[in-house]
Amino acid sequence: MTNEFIKIKGSIRQRGFNLKKAAALSLICLMFFLSACKGGVSEFEETREITVISREDGSGTRGAFTELFGVYTNMEGHGKVDATTEEAIITNNTAVMLYCVSTNPYAIGYISLGSMSDVVKSANVDGVAASLENVKNGTYKASRPFYIVTTQSLSAPAKDFISFILSDGGQEVVESAGYVPALAGREYTPSVDSGKVVVGGSSSVTPVMEKLKEAYGAYNPGIDVEVQQSDSTTGVSSTLQGICDIGMSSRALTENEKHSGALAETIALDGIVIIVNSINPNDDFTSEQIKGIFLGETAYWDSLEK
Amino acid sequence: MKSKSIKEKVMHIVFLAAAMVCIMAVVLICVFLLANGVPAMGKIGVFNFLLGKTWRPGQDIYGILPMILGSIYVTAGAIIIGVPIGIMTAVFMARYCPKKIYAPLKGAIDLLAGIPSVVYGFFGLVIIVPFVRDTFGGSGNSILTACVLLGFMILPTIIGVCESSLRAVPEEYYQNALALGATHERSIFKVVLPTAKSGVLTGVVLGIGRAIGETMAVIMIAGNQARMPKGLLKGVRTLTANIVMEMGYAADLHREALIATGVVLFVFILLINLCLAAIKKGVEQ
Structure with a gap:
């Protein structure tokens, strides 16, 4: 008898507890998702840090990139040593590279010309656009x-x-x-x-x-x-x-x-294409600027030497 | 009669063989890891390897302290986020949940356990990384992001084990507490939960195991910088990520160093299992 009473009492309390709490919880969840789905920043802030994205050590694309842009130091006994900044985000996959750059307004990365996609913007190097034409006629150097x-x-x-x-x-x-x-x-x-x-x-x-x-x-x-x-x-x-x-x-x-x-x-x-986010106004770099960014010497977008 | 006993013998051997396959797998993995990893540690020097702060395979410098710390930080963060949510969910499921909600909730948690980790990784990349970047700054690929995602990933493990251990607490404990005048909440948190302590701890330790061994999801969102962890909003590389990132290109000593990294990870898992055994022993006593 008492047992049953406790159960009934418990279930009444449970219902009251749940309606209020459930409403509050769903509201919190909704707010979280709304703020998460707010999506990319529409304004590009020049004062933000550059997010450098690179491929893993030993990748052919990374090897060619560091060689072409001079992102290495000469070290005694080892010759040329890859000097990509330690702060660079490392990915072992072209798809993740593309995704990171397409969603992060402050990111810069590189991919093969054949994998280029519309979700990111390709940057000019020394004023030359990265295209099949320019690689063919030799004006685009990074190939x-x-x-x-x-x-x-x-x-x-x-x-x-x-x-x-x-x-x-x-x-x-x-x-x-x-x-x-x-x-x-x-x-x-x-x-x-x-x-x-x-x-x-x-x-x-x-x-x-x-x-x-x-x-x-x-x-x-x-x-x-x-x-x-x-x-x-x-x-x-x-x-x-x-x-x-x-x-x-x-x-x-x-x-x-x-x-x-x-x-x-x-x-x-x-060709190796330098890619930036589509809202990034900086899409024309000199080889020196790219070298500086990937060596970690240029850390902020507004400290790029113009 | 005789044929029956022969049948039983044969099946007995079949079961034994099945058990042996399992044990053989463990033994082979141990032998492979130790045979390939330990010599490399010797070549690099155990202290240089475990306490070295620099990882530069190009120059034959192999120090995995950044990765060890990375794994520990990320796992600790996942525990801080996942354990309170997990335990509270388990309490809700076992003691508060109305029958109507229970079935869909249980189904959702089981589903959470079944989602492949690469899907978690993609979810992290699409939702959590931009969220962290816009809210806290930095690039978004950070320790914090990895902690949040791993916190989600260990929830089903913790909830499952905790809930069943809460249900295993005899109903009388709860009722007696009520009879003594305690409220519903008080009986649960002061009587039922402490009684289920060892089960809850088991859940937490299993969660640690899951978090430290997670690879695919972490690679996609943690940034993978091979340097000492620098802060909550900076990237980090874990032991598992280190192995997967570089295995494809590694040769010679580099490859052996990666296997040695696997040995370190193996030791971590071994320690976690020892903890589990200790907890179980504590229960029996």
Whole structure:
């Protein structure tokens, strides 16, 4: 009897407690979400800190970027050492890089020209816009080659695939994928009609290699091409070990790799684009300014040397 | 009769084999970690490795103190945010919640546990990072952001364990407290909750384990700067993030140093499990 009474009393109290509290809670939640969804700041404040976003140590894109803009110091015994500021946010992924820059008004980062997207703004370097045209005619300085890596003992199907990549047909594919063709004037004639080719390596080169593989299927359907995505270092080392027939690399070979018998050939040129948020009024940098930002010497947007 | 006993024997062996697979996995992981990681620690020097403040693989400098501190700070922050919310939710679920709300609430919490961490990471990137940036300043990819997100992520673990331990407290305790004149709230917080203490602690420790091992979500929002943590609104790199970020490109000593980082993480998890065992022992006594 008393037990039941307590239960009834408890349930009455519970109901009263809950209606008020639930209303208050939902109000708080609503306010939180409203303030969170308020979204990006519409005004760009020049006094804010620059958010530098970089790729991880060892990435081909980062290697090419630091080399091209001189973001390194010379250190005894080590040669050129990457000197990207320690404050830089590090991401190991182009998509996160794009997202961070597209949502953070004060961010600056870099990506490959082929991955450029409308959600961010590409900045001019020394007054030159980052475009396919300008990389091609050599006015846009920040470009790097994409390599395929092979060894002396190359299989016949792999040779055939490479001769396609370097032919006019293959180079057209490269251009339509948003990169700059490396050479012109070669014809492709199939030399073998069956076999298998394994291509592996850099995640930057993989998209264009996939397109090349598709186009190659139309020319020589008998040869099966398999593209494996990893990274430049893995691509080169698995080619040397014979796991892959052709390696893909977005950086030049190291002395060690050359000694082990790796041979590199340029298949395309890729531009490196400096990206900023679309509301950022600063979209024309000198190479010196970019170097200063990524070395950490320029910390605020209003301290950029004009 | 005989065939039955043979069947039982066979099944007995099958069960034993299943148990062995589990144990073998643990043993193999331990052997792999120690065999690959410990020599690297020796090469770098244990003190240089554990207490070194600089991580520059390009120059063969491997100090993981920034990452150790990063992991500890982020986990501590997650506990500060997640534990009070978790325990209070558990109390609500076990003692206050009307039946009508209970089922959807329970379902929501279970769903929270099932969301893949990369989705949490994306949520953090889209909602929490801009929120922290606009409200507190800085870039938004910071210790604070990671703490808030991890605080959310450990909620289901804490709530689940705490709620079941609160329910395990005999009903008489609560009723006797009421009979002595205590209010509903007082009986819960002074009698029921202290009785369920060990279960609550278990929940918290499991939450710590989840927070320290989280990788994908943290990588996306924490900034990943490999330097000593500088403040709540500055970025940080955790042990797990350090391994994942650089594994793809690492070679030679760099790769071994990353595995050694894994050993340190493993020791952390081991300590957490020892804590759990100690708590359980305390209950039995």
